[in-house]
Amino acid sequence: MTNPVVQKVNPMLTEERAKASFPVEELTYILDGGKFNTEKRREIEELVTKDPNFEHPPIQFMTREQQYSLAVKKALLVQQRLKELDMLDDPYASYFFRRIAMPREVSPIGLHWVMFVPTLMGQCSDEQRERWLQRALNYEIIGTYAQTEMGHGTFLRGIETTATYDPSSQQFVLHSPTTTSIKWWPGGLGKTCNYAVVVAQLHTQGRCHGVHMFLVQLRDESTHRSLPGVVCGDIGPKMGYHTIDNGFLQLNSVRIPRENMLMRNAEVQPDGTYIRRVSNEKLTYGTMVFVRSLIVSDAARGISEAATIAVRYACVRRQGEPSSPGAPEPRLLDYPVHQYRLLTCVANCYGLWFASEVLRDLYFTVQPDVLEGRTERLPETHALSAGLKAVGSNRGAACVEECRRCCGGFGFSEASGLPKIYNDINPACTYEGENTVMLLQTGRHLLKCVERARRGEQLAPSDAYIRSRPTPQPKLAGGPLTADLLLGWLRWRSLSMLLEVSGRFNSFIEQRQAWADAFQAVSRRLTRCAEAHCILYVGQAFLDSAKAAENPKICGVLTSLCRLFLLNEVVSGAGDVQLSRSDLARCQDAIDSLLTELRPNAVALVEAFDLPDRMLCSVIGRYDGQVYEAMLQWARQSPLNATDVHESYELYTRQFLAGRSLAKL
Numbered sequence: 054m055t056n057p058v059v060q061k062v063n064p065m066l067t068e069e070r071a072k073a074s075f076p077v078e079e080l081t082y083i084l085d086g087g088k089f090n091t092e093k094r095r096e097i098e099e100l101v102t103k104d105p106n107f108e109h110p111p112i113q114f115m116t117r118e119q120q121y122s123l124a125v126k127k128a129l130l131v132q133q134r135l136k137e138l139d140m141l142d143d144p145y146a147s148y149f150f151r152r153i154a155m156p157r158e159v160s161p162i163g164l165h166w167v168m169f170v171p172t173l174m175g176q177c178s179d180e181q182r183e184r185w186l187q188r189a190l191n192y193e194i195i196g197t198y199a200q201t202e203m204g205h206g207t208f209l210r211g212i213e214t215t216a217t218y219d220p221s222s223q224q225f226v227l228h229s230p231t232t233t234s235i236k237w238w239p240g241g242l243g244k245t246c247n248y249a250v251v252v253a254q255l256h257t258q259g260r261c262h263g264v265h266m267f268l269v270q271l272r273d274e275s276t277h278r279s280l281p282g283v284v285c286g287d288i289g290p291k292m293g294y295h296t297i298d299n300g301f302l303q304l305n306s307v308r309i310p311r312e313n314m315l316m317r318n319a320e321v322q323p324d325g326t327y328i329r330r331v332s333n334e335k336l337t338y339g340t341m342v343f344v345r346s347l348i349v350s351d352a353a354r355g356i357s358e359a360a361t362i363a364v365r366y367a368c369v370r371r372q373g374e375p376s377s378p379g380a381p382e383p384r385l386l387d388y389p390v391h392q393y394r395l396l397t398c399v400a401n402c403y404g405l406w407f408a409s410e411v412l413r414d415l416y417f418t419v420q421p422d423v424l425e426g427r428t429e430r431l432p433e434t435h436a437l438s439a440g441l442k443a444v445g446s447n448r449g450a451a452c453v454e455e456c457r458r459c460c461g462g463f464g465f466s467e468a469s470g471l472p473k474i475y476n477d478i479n480p481a482c483t484y485e486g487e488n489t490v491m492l493l494q495t496g497r498h499l500l501k502c503v504e505r506a507r508r509g510e511q512l513a514p515s516d517a518y519i520r521s522r523p524t525p526q527p528k529l530a531g532g533p534l535t536a537d538l539l540l541g542w543l544r545w546r547s548l549s550m551l552l553e554v555s556g557r558f559n560s561f562i563e564q565r566q567a568w569a570d571a572f573q574a575v576s577r578r579l580t581r582c583a584e585a586h587c588i589l590y591v592g593q594a595f596l597d598s599a600k601a602a603e604n605p606k607i608c609g610v611l612t613s614l615c616r617l618f619l620l621n622e623v624v625s626g627a628g629d630v631q632l633s634r635s636d637l638a639r640c641q642d643a644i645d646s647l648l649t650e651l652r653p654n655a656v657a658l659v660e661a662f663d664l665p666d667r668m669l670c671s672v673i674g675r676y677d678g679q680v681y682e683a684m685l686q687w688a689r690q691s692p693l694n695a696t697d698v699h700e701s702y703e704l705y706t707r708q709f710l711a712g713r714s715l716a717k718l
């Protein structure tokens with residue numbers, strides 16, 4: 054990757070930068086979680102930028118095989134460098150090292166550290182951890198997480214792969230009994246990994262005990278050849294993710310030792326006796342809860358990149374009727390509707406950013422208890438991670454797409470960097486639990502909360518606003534539309550929607566419908582309730598972070614941005630509940646005023662994310678704002694331009710123009 058040479062900075066961007074009403078650097082510290090982290094991140098970025106081993110031409114001009122090969126090399130080189138720099142045990146440092154070294158290449162070994170290692174940590178007994186975890190952490194083995202099958206992704210209990218215990222040899226026999234049972238999708242499974250955690254139905258002593266996890270060696274550790282009975286490969290090109298070998302896996306009666314069942318929560322003894330150690334069988338799904346919480350932060354980072362590109366571009370791109378004869382054409386950012394499109398993306402980004410931090414803290418507070426079998430806060434954590442994963446990736450994809458469209462034709466060119474950001478974020482709507490299914494999980498939890506509130510039971514902190522009776526609607530007319538008032542309105546909206554749906558659900562139950570049928574009957578509405586609940590969580594996290602900012606200027610700008618976020622939610626959710634025409638009009642007016650107020654800080658708000666050109670990989674989002682010359686340079690690199698006359702001319706066009714038939718060529 055060649056960083057664009059910083060030329061003279063485009064004066065239009067310099068002018069915009071000068072308008073900032075707050076110290077941008079201080080906001081960067083807040084976003085990074087402290088000045089120390091910012092400095093450390095920058096040191097790491099500097100290290101990678103100076104390393105010529107990470108330089109290469111844009112991957113968009115490469116074939117898929119070249120992209121994959123390059124990504125394997127870079128991913129492994131990153132590991133070597135992290136080891137040399139003694140940073141392997143520092144999650145913050147290694148995260149940023151990977152990000153800056155591979156800004157647009159999804160790593161073929163990504164699943165190893167995102168799911169394989171966390172699964173070993175969460176699902177292994179202590180002895181198993183000793184045996185495998187250190188090898189995995191040292192990258193002596195490379196693993197993936199093989200759960201989804203061709204026939205089943207969402208409905209985990211429907212997985213068909215079997216693990217049948219054979220007491221005579223004290224082995225499990227892993228088998229794919231049907232075509233639909235073939236594992237499909239796991240990242241790095243196709244060509245890169247030599248081990249996998251395989252999710253399979255456990256059979257012992259003639260009984261099936263449901264899905265459990267097994268460590269299965271797929272390839273020889275020295276030759277990398279697939280082991281007998283293992284058939285695996287790449288699933289072919291996808292909409293994005295070209296650098297990663299998502300794979301398939303068919304297991305033909307593959308035998309593994311009894312000890313390779315991950316036994317933290319359940320065990321099969323040598324004679325085949327099955328023992329469950331914990332009552333909550335959903336603990337097997339723990340890695341998914343963890344990864345879902347990471348996806349919220351990925352979504353915020355994706356928007357931060359797209360918004361940085363689109364806001365900078367909107368400052369240097371002129372298009373339209375000059376306001377007076379001889380005046381320059383307006384900049385895109387001068388159009389209020391463009392300000393609305395971009396600033397609401399920026400507001401979503403900040404909201405998700407802060408919410409992901411609160412969710413991450415919740416996960417790490419609850420996880421030690423869960424590992425010890427205390428699962429009181431697991432339902433809340435699951436409901437929030439599932440719902441926020443859905444809302445975050447939905448919003449992420451929508452905002453990145455909006456930013457892409459805000460860049461007109463250039464947004465469609467890979468040169469903008471935007472298609473890749475979109476293609477990296479979009480699959481998060483599907484993987485780790487399809488978004489609608491995830492919202493239904495949150496909705497199911499919320500329905501149960503209403504029941505518990507009715508019985509007078511205490512609810513978890515993020516559910517505590519749920520009552521069994523409606524509360525009065527906060528008045529939006531009259532006083533100022535403060536962030537607290539707007540948040541209160543969204544809280545009321547969430548509760549009102551939920552009580553409405555819960556009332557419907559109960560009437561179906563009273564009509565003697567089965568629980569599952571009544572649930573289906575309200576499921577469409579329930580997904581909206583889940584969204585409203587999650588948006589409330591995002592709004593609360595946003596406002597708390599804005600208030601916590603010590604610098605009054607930063608507190609002021611974050612509060613305004615938070616108000617824009619909240620007002621936009623009120624306006625777009627007005628159809629879910631009753632909002633009077635006059636209240637709606639007041640909110641719309643407040644949005645217009647906020648756009649004018651925030652516009653001078655648009656560049657500052659995105660540049661607080663402190664994303665170097667190397668990270669953005671964007672011709673139109675460069676720091677120096679010199680867009681057009683760079684665009685021409687980019688196009689010159691297209692392999693189609695290697696010769697003046699392409700070979701297809703001789704082969705086909707010349708024949709066609711001469712009236713010869715192409716059919717036999």
Ligand SMILES: CCCCCCCC(=O)SCCNC(=O)CCNC(=O)[C@H](O)C(C)(C)COP(=O)(O)OP(=O)(O)OC[C@H]1O[C@@H](n2cnc3c(N)ncnc32)[C@H](O)[C@@H]1OP(=O)(O)O
Nearest residue numbers: 167200206207208209335338341342435484485486490494
């Ligand atoms: C950067 C990252 C790269 C990542 C690459 C992507 C990697 C992957 O995609 S890996 C594969 C991910 N796959 C998925 O996420 C599959 C999605 N499906 C599921 O999670 C589940 O099967 C699910 C939740 C939809 C339904 O499960 P099912 O067993 O039918 O549960 P269901 O009957 O609905 O609920 C049973 C109970 O379990 C609870 N529950 C379900 N999941 C969980 C969980 N993860 N944790 C805790 N509790 C849970 C429910 O809340 C419910 O509780 P209650 O009975 O008290 O109401």
Ligand SMILES: Cc1cc2nc3c(=O)[nH]c(=O)nc-3n(C[C@H](O)[C@H](O)[C@H](O)COP(=O)(O)OP(=O)(O)OC[C@H]3O[C@@H](n4cnc5c(N)ncnc54)[C@H](O)[C@@H]3O)c2cc1C
Nearest residue numbers: 198199200201205206207238239240480484485486487489
């Ligand atoms: C890029 C990528 C990487 C992946 N990596 C991995 C990996 O490393 N390991 C792994 O094991 N898997 C992986 N997956 C698989 C992924 O987790 C599944 O694709 C996902 O869980 C959805 O399952 P599915 O594809 O079977 O969709 P389906 O379950 O068939 O869903 C199809 C549609 O039906 C809807 N639907 C399904 N069930 C319900 C329901 N009960 N109620 C209402 N609507 C429903 C869904 O909302 C969806 O829109 C990956 C997928 C992708 C795209």
